[in-house]
Amino acid sequence: MPELGQISGEQVAALTGLAPIAQDSGAMRGKRAIAGGRRLLRHVMFQAALVASYHNPVLKVFSDRLRAAGKPHKVFITAVARKLITITIAMCKARQKWNAQTA
Numbered sequence: 547m548p549e550l551g552q553i554s555g556e557q558v559a560a561l562t563g564l565a566p567i568a569q570d571s572g573a574m575r576g577k578r579a580i581a582g583g584r585r586l587l588r589h590v591m592f593q594a595a596l597v598a599s600y601h602n603p604v605l606k607v608f609s610d611r612l613r614a615a616g617k618p619h620k621v622f623i624t625a626v627a628r629k630l631i632t633i634t635i636a637m638c639k640a641r642q643k644w645n646a647q648t649a
Contacts, residue, residue, distance in 0.1 A: 555632050563588035564628050580624055588627075595627035605629060 559565040563583025569576030580588070599609035605626050612622035637644065 555628075555635055558631050558635060559628055561587075562591055562627075562631060564591065564624055564631065591627040591630060592623060595623050595630055598630060599623060599626045 553561075556565065561583050563585060564580050565583070566578035567581050568578055595605075598605040599622070600606060608629060609622050609626050612625055617625075633644075
């Protein structure tokens, strides 16, 4: 993603297909689902989030908190994927490498 350090987290989430899309009509409020964006990147981020939610100490705490709150599996994995993107954007802007001590 060449635009990674130049756009906001919400815009990156939409580009990767990890932004929730509303299914609302009038007074009815439907479920939110992720869709659109770059499909291949969304699948890669989902797999990376799946691994990170079990093995990365920082993201494991985040995913365990969501899991304890009763969130469905796909919901907390998608949240971890968005958090991975947010961390990546911050690292690109600061021109830093991953450091578990400062994360």
